[in-house]
Amino acid sequence: MSTQPISNQRPPLDLQTRSMRLNTARRNATNYFISALSVLATVLVILPLIAILFYLIYKGASSLNFAFFTHIPAPVGESGGGMANSIVGSGIILLVASLMGIPIGIAAGVYLAEFGRGKPLATAVRFTADVLNGVPSIVMGISIYSLIVLQQKHFSALAGGVALAIMMVPTITRTTEEMLGTVPHAIREAALGLGVPKWRTAISVSLRTASPGIITGCMLAFARVAGETAPLLFTAFGNQFWSFKLNEPIAALPLQIYVYAISPYDEWHRLAWAGSLVLIVLIMVSVTLVRIFANRGVLKGGS
Amino acid sequence: MGVGILVEGLNAWYGSTHTLQDINLPIPANHATALIGPSGCGKSTFVRCLNRMHETNPIARATGVVKMGDIDIYKDASPVEIRRRVGMVFQRPNPFPTMSIYDNVISGLKLNGFRNRRILDETVERSLKQAALWEEVKDDLKKKSGASLSGGQQQRMCIARALAVDPEVLLMDEPASALDPVSTSKIEDLIFQLKSQYTIVIVTHNMQQAARVAENTGFFLNGKMVEFDSTHKIFTNPKDKRTEDYITGRFG
Amino acid sequence: MQNSPIREFLSKRGSGSLADNSFAAVMLLCALSIFAIVFFILTILILRSHQSLVQFGWKFFTRQAWDPVSGDFGALPFIYGTLATSLLALLMAVPLALGVAVFLTELCPRPLRAPISFLTELLAAIPSVVYGLWAVFVLVPLMRDHLGPFLVKTLGWTGFFEGANFGVGLLTASIILAIMILPIISSLTRDIMNAVPNSQREAVLALGATRWEMIRIGVLRNSRIGIVGAVMLGLGRALGETMAVTMVIGNHPDISKSLFAPGYTLASVIANEFSEATGDLYLSALIEIGLALFLVTIVVNTIARLMVWAVTRNAPARVH
Numbered sequence: 001m002s003t004q005p006i007s008n009q010r011p012p013l014d015l016q017t018r019s020m021r022l023n024t025a026r027r028n029a030t031n032y033f034i035s036a037l038s039v040l041a042t043v044l045v046i047l048p049l050i051a052i053l054f055y056l057i058y059k060g061a062s063s064l065n066f067a068f069f070t071h072i073p074a075p076v077g078e079s080g081g082g083m084a085n086s087i088v089g090s091g092i093i094l095l096v097a098s099l100m101g102i103p104i105g106i107a108a109g110v111y112l113a114e115f116g117r118g119k120p121l122a123t124a125v126r127f128t129a130d131v132l133n134g135v136p137s138i139v140m141g142i143s144i145y146s147l148i149v150l151q152q153k154h155f156s157a158l159a160g161g162v163a164l165a166i167m168m169v170p171t172i173t174r175t176t177e178e179m180l181g182t183v184p185h186a187i188r189e190a191a192l193g194l195g196v197p198k199w200r201t202a203i204s205v206s207l208r209t210a211s212p213g214i215i216t217g218c219m220l221a222f223a224r225v226a227g228e229t230a231p232l233l234f235t236a237f238g239n240q241f242w243s244f245k246l247n248e249p250i251a252a253l254p255l256q257i258y259v260y261a262i263s264p265y266d267e268w269h270r271l272a273w274a275g276s277l278v279l280i281v282l283i284m285v286s287v288t289l290v291r292i293f294a295n296r297g298v299l300k301g302g303s
Numbered sequence: 304m305g306v307g308i309l310v311e312g313l314n315a316w317y318g319s320t321h322t323l324q325d326i327n328l329p330i331p332a333n334h335a336t337a338l339i340g341p342s343g344c345g346k347s348t349f350v351r352c353l354n355r356m357h358e359t360n361p362i363a364r365a366t367g368v369v370k371m372g373d374i375d376i377y378k379d380a381s382p383v384e385i386r387r388r389v390g391m392v393f394q395r396p397n398p399f400p401t402m403s404i405y406d407n408v409i410s411g412l413k414l415n416g417f418r419n420r421r422i423l424d425e426t427v428e429r430s431l432k433q434a435a436l437w438e439e440v441k442d443d444l445k446k447k448s449g450a451s452l453s454g455g456q457q458q459r460m461c462i463a464r465a466l467a468v469d470p471e472v473l474l475m476d477e478p479a480s481a482l483d484p485v486s487t488s489k490i491e492d493l494i495f496q497l498k499s500q501y502t503i504v505i506v507t508h509n510m511q512q513a514a515r516v517a518e519n520t521g522f523f524l525n526g527k528m529v530e531f532d533s534t535h536k537i538f539t540n541p542k543d544k545r546t547e548d549y550i551t552g553r554f555g
Numbered sequence: 556m557q558n559s560p561i562r563e564f565l566s567k568r569g570s571g572s573l574a575d576n577s578f579a580a581v582m583l584l585c586a587l588s589i590f591a592i593v594f595f596i597l598t599i600l601i602l603r604s605h606q607s608l609v610q611f612g613w614k615f616f617t618r619q620a621w622d623p624v625s626g627d628f629g630a631l632p633f634i635y636g637t638l639a640t641s642l643l644a645l646l647m648a649v650p651l652a653l654g655v656a657v658f659l660t661e662l663c664p665r666p667l668r669a670p671i672s673f674l675t676e677l678l679a680a681i682p683s684v685v686y687g688l689w690a691v692f693v694l695v696p697l698m699r700d701h702l703g704p705f706l707v708k709t710l711g712w713t714g715f716f717e718g719a720n721f722g723v724g725l726l727t728a729s730i731i732l733a734i735m736i737l738p739i740i741s742s743l744t745r746d747i748m749n750a751v752p753n754s755q756r757e758a759v760l761a762l763g764a765t766r767w768e769m770i771r772i773g774v775l776r777n778s779r780i781g782i783v784g785a786v787m788l789g790l791g792r793a794l795g796e797t798m799a800v801t802m803v804i805g806n807h808p809d810i811s812k813s814l815f816a817p818g819y820t821l822a823s824v825i826a827n828e829f830s831e832a833t834g835d836l837y838l839s840a841l842i843e844i845g846l847a848l849f850l851v852t853i854v855v856n857t858i859a860r861l862m863v864w865a866v867t868r869n870a871p872a873r874v875h
Contacts, residue, residue, distance in 0.1 A: 027765050038654040045737055131853055131857055192359055193354065193390075204414050257684050261691055387566070415565060
């Protein structure tokens with residue numbers, strides 16, 4: 001090619017040669033083939049989701065009854081019983097976790113967004129948070145076991161709460177930072193220009209403006225740990241009876257589902273399905289409720 | 304009542320850029336002073352040094368003496384205390400989006416812990432009237448978000464917000480640059496009325512605006528103050544060749 | 556006017572520098588607590604696994620024995636089980652996740668986009684134990700009665716599908732893992748593809764490329780580092796996934812070529828045996844497994860984050 005003499009007259013470009021047409025046909029075929037594959041992949045992904053949701057509602061709803069919400073588990077062999085103590089137990093553990101995890105997570109996010117801009121320390125914190133986010137929950141479980149349960153010499157609701165709190169922190173930190181980052185700098189300047197101290201600006205202006213996003217982030221973190229089982233196995237441990245004390249083993253919905261699912265009894269399997277349905281509905285309802293409340297406080301016309 | 308400002312040997316840096324070089328300027332009380340110059344000449348940095356907003360940027364730094372009345376704002380007070388005495392209006396309206404009009408106006412008081420309801424109500428009315436916005440918004444003070452107003456209304460609300468803390472000095476950094484002509488003329492009328500009660504410093508890139516509202520005008524170029532005189536003199540008989548070039552439109 | 560109540564009030568307010576400094580200090584402290592958490596986890600794991608670390612040394616990870624009775628411990632079967640299930644899960648999930656991401660960013664009609672992303676993100680919100688429950692009662696029978704025999708018939712010659720098929724085992728665990736990591740990989744990949752500027756797509760289209768060629772040259776080639784990062788993040792999740800795997804993998808420390816064979820993973824052996832571990836050495840060996848899991852996921856996640864950052868760093872933040 002390179003030895004060809006340069007001619008001023010370029011030959012006309014023929015787009016209708018046989019090889020050209022074949023090439024186009026092949027390219028179009030590949031195009032359709034790949035498009036079809038990606039549609040197929042999407043269908044294949046949605047299929048198990050629908051299967052899981054369908055099974056959950058079908059099996060769960062048929063096993064749900066009033067006793068499920070009012071009774072504690074029945075002994076092996078007896079029918080009936082419910083998971084009332086597990087629902088309450090999960091509530092207590094999650095309350096402990098939220099009380100510890102949400103403030104720390106938000107504060108760390110405030111540091112990253114309001115004080116740490118461009119500092120190497122902030123980059124390190126951000127990165128550590130991302131890494132901590134990927135630590136397997138079972139590892140969190142045995143760490144808290146070693147740290148708290150072994151010291152206290154017994155399993156406890158507190159230990160379970162701490163394990164879940166630690167899992168909430170990195171997610172909340174990163175969302176808080178991200179949401180504060182969307183607050184325009186001009187608004188902070190407006191407050192500072194009025195002689196408002198920086199701490200007050202951070203709380204009443206930056207955080208308040210970003211609050212819908214931050215609340216949503218907290219709820220997502222909450223929803224994520226609400227279904228966690230592994231970190232509770234050796235911390236909250238589970239309990240067949242009522243327990244309201246922070247320093248005693250306590251029942252939790254995911255733990256109870258696990259125990260029942262791997263048991264050999266049909267009656268318990270039924271309860272496991274019902275428990276799963278209740279767990280998912282509780283997660284969804286709490287997330288939706290908080291979103292509605294978070295949106296209500298915002299005035300019309302505000303962005 | 305306003306208070307005069309005396310600036311002596313003010314220098315400011317952004318990182319390693321020397322944005323203000325040895326500025327000396329007396330700003331008389333209860334008058335409007337305009338600062339003009341091409342963009343990037345340091346006039347915005349200058350007003351931000353007058354209420355120590357400049358240093359909110361971590362890489363920024365300033366040295367020199369700025370006397371407000373008899374106190375040196377860089378020596379005798381904290382930034383927070385200075386900013387409470389100096390109102391500031393920014394280039395673009397920046398209402399607090401989560402607050403109602405009412406809360407926006409008194410935010411400087413509420414966020415600083417002022418609680419007296421009666422005085423708060425009075426202040427909202429007083430400052431919105433001063434900002435010529437009262438008639439337009441008095442019916443939905445607490446119903447509407449500050450962000451739901453039009454751009455010109457927002458900027459007047461921001462002026463009301465700055466006036467609500469009863470400042471001695473009002474700094475305006477190109478307050479009309481993001482507004483339409485009608486809103487701009489409203490803001491100019493406002494400045495004209497306010498300057499008998501407050502010391503006003505207004506940055507503008509619009510020379511007609513400076514000529515209309517200010518008694519004195521300073522011309523900035525490349526981080527230096529080239530000339531400061533009465534507005535009339537600056538626009539009719541400037542001493543410096545560079546000022547003349549600028550106001551006759553030969554550059555910038 | 557000279558001394559209005561407002562001016563008087565404000566002039567009496569202090570500089571607030573004490574409040575400001577303590578606020579900044581508290582925020583900093585909370586940020587530093589994230590370091591402290593990681594540091595504590597690491598320290599406690601090393602302390603508690605000390606006995607096993609001393610007794611077995613590095614050989615712990617190459618020994619096949621797992622005999623609590625005689626106190627002989629090695630982690631090889633668990634490493635094998637973890638790697639086999641995770642890699643198999645990636646093998647199934649990655650092509651599907653890429654397909655979904657390509658569909659959602661490039662092909663999907665606009666009205667369908669939101670509901671499908673919502674559905675895939677819903678998958679991520681389902682707790683692990685519920686996946687496990689579903690796997691135990693739906694996937695396991697399906698594997699035992701239909702999928703298993705079909706695989707033996709068609710792919711039996713490869714030697715990967717031998718022995719008794721009880722429905723539980725490496726393959727079942729891999730499938731449930733694949734379902735679980737799919738949403739993570741596909742939503743990250745989608746973000747990364749969205750970060751590719753449209754000008755890149757238009758440039759390729761302007762040369763007369765078909766849509767697939769545009770995706771391949773304009774989108775995939777530009778985002779491949781980020782996609783590898785997303786896959787690594789999925790791997791990190793798969794390596795540490797506990798409950799669902801524990802429920803269907805069979806829990807037996809074997810190393811078998813057959814995917815029907817029961818296995819054990821690092822996470823599931825901890826979940827299963829930790830509370831009944833008698834003897835300090837047993838407990839210490841389990842904690843050492845936890846330590847290994849911790850370090851491996853940290854390395855995998857670090858590499859993955861760096862890769863994802865490299866691509867999305869300069870892109871505008873996603874609007875939630």
